[in-house]
Amino acid sequence: MIQTALEAGLRQTMNRLVRPLLHPAIPVALQRRLISKAYLTSIPPRGTRFEDIQAEGLSITRACHSDNPHGVILYFHGGGYIIGSPKTHKGITGHLSKFSGAMVVTPDYRLAPENPFPAALDDAEMVYRALLDEGTRLQPYASRATQPVADSP
Secondary structure: OHHHHHHHHHHHHHHHHHHHHOOOOOOHHHHHHHHHHHHHHOOOOOOOEEEEEEEOOEEEEEEEOOOOOOOEEEEEOOOOOOOOOOOOOHHHHHHHHHHHOOEEEEEOOOOOOOOOOOHHHHHHHHHHHHHHHOOOEOOOOOOOEEEEEEOOO
């Protein structure tokens, strides 16, 4: 019942608040400001800790709800590589951490049009490789696995 209500609420938020803002007639800078305001309604669960770090010049946000996380989720925020950031998606990543028991790592990858393709993908690959270098594995259901996750409106 609660899951159904949450899904319906998220769907309504996306359809009524977010989707109308994502139109080619609206300048990208304005879309970014409006989307950041729309995502203020997405609140992380109480007790979630966020840490901003740097890796090879890229800002990364780590969300953790547990003192002993089980695995890592590499989360790529939605926005078509044009809008969004780890900050706009704190609510989503906080809940993902809480319900998965994992640490959620969200890179603040470079966005277009200022940084043309493949800049965002290069950043995503760099973070993924950095996690592998730390000793995590991309292996489904392993207790210390790295799982890539993405969303887009």
